[in-house]
Amino acid sequence: MNLLQPVRRPAPRAGRLRPAVTRPRPLRELLLITVLFSIYKLGRLAATGRVGEAFANARRVWHLERAAGLPAETGVQHALLHSGTLVHAANAYYAYVHFPATAAFLLWMYLRRPGYYRWVRWTVVALTSAGLALHLLVPLAPPRMLAVTGLIDTGARYGPAVYGAPQTDTVANQYAAMPSLHIGWALIVAVGLIAATRTRWRWLWLAHPLLTIAVVVGTANHYWLDGIVVAALLTAVLLVLRPPRPAPDPVTIPPRSATVG
Template sequence: MAARTEPSARASGDAPARRRPPAPPARQSAARPPLLRELLLVAGLFLVYKSGRLLANGHTGEAFRNARHVWDWERFLHLPGEGLVQSLLLNGDGLGDWLVRTANTYYAAVHFPATVAFLVWLYLRRPAHYVWARRTLAAVTAAALVLHLAFPLAPPRMLGEPGLVDTGQVYGPTVYGAAPAADTMANQFAAMPSLHFGWALMVAIGLIAATRSRLRWLWLLHPLLTLLVIVGTANHYWLDSLVASALLGLALAALRWAWPTASGAGRARRSVPSDRVALAGAGR
């Protein structure tokens, strides 16, 4: 009888408990890339993009022909007219010109600083997420540059459609010159895709992936507000944002191998209960 009870005693925990092998280190704790290298890399990518956009400038006739095509495609797809959103900005009850000027300011001042702040925060707090986000943004921007060169597109504010005005020029502030051909700072015929929306959507996705707060889904308000602003100011078509979303989806799929894994803290929280069980079994 004693020989029979011995295995059961061991099974009940008298034998030393087997400890699970330590979990592999989370990629969240990956080494932070060298700061100088990242600054040079990001600055170089930005300069290449700006230079490439300017190469597409000057294709006035083609840009306006493409604009008519996009406008017709949107009507064929039964998308709402861009003037619908703009009318809400221009006819805000009791708000006067404040609403449309706020939209112009958002378009001019939030797009680039918000993306830079996003990358800086990831670099300091989430290095693995930073590398993933930087690669994704670079891929989307490169694809957008190719499309800007291949498909110059005049924005809806230039079409002269009834109900559409250039809110930047009329109400201010604006980031564009009055004459597109004479604008040496930006290519006004690079409407598709909208990097305003594509970058905003990536910022929201990156912050949702890198944080654990229950309120993190509110970051989606950034691309939603950006969409209303770019359409309401007549700087972009609805299709510009749809194409930007498609490019971002392709970039995320192509860089799936670079996706950050769960954070180290999350893994630690999941491993603590099993470690406690093992230690408790060893002490019995």
């Protein structure tokens, strides 16, 4: 053994443990995600049939935002409507990015950051469960349905459209605007990638939730308050489900001096 060669030893662990490197079994994980998604969809559909309450809550939210001095959502939509290309792109982002981006993020974390995957998965489950509870407790019509807002349904008018007539929609509950899981899941994607990567450019992932906020408000699918509430819920979740501590860099120990016999 060369006594003059530096010895590299891991730094002592402190606080939270470093992330584990084992992955859950893929078939079991796929089954878990499928079951959770099915429960989420069934729960949203169980909240239908409360149309009058949903519109009453929508008027309360609109007037509460104005009383609180929040800017009207119409400003964002009017900016979109200056360009047909821009409004079409916003509609497409709303329709096609939400689920695929979240699914791709979970798959990437599973394959490339298994030590963070369980934390991310349970964060998604906790936030979605809290959102579903609010959907059941507080049905809310989106601003595109509320005439007093002066907003239009950009998806229906310019395409691509996500929703059909609320009375005949058997896939989604359109009276579940509070909170916005579009914004919530986008925030989880950004927070997860910032926590699990070390590159200096990782903070650019915040562009995803910021763009999502602009899209869901500009297309009149959500109020500002829907985003504020989901951000508060995610903050509470992250205070309980803390991210794992990243593995420390190895520490170089100076070589021991050779003794002359």
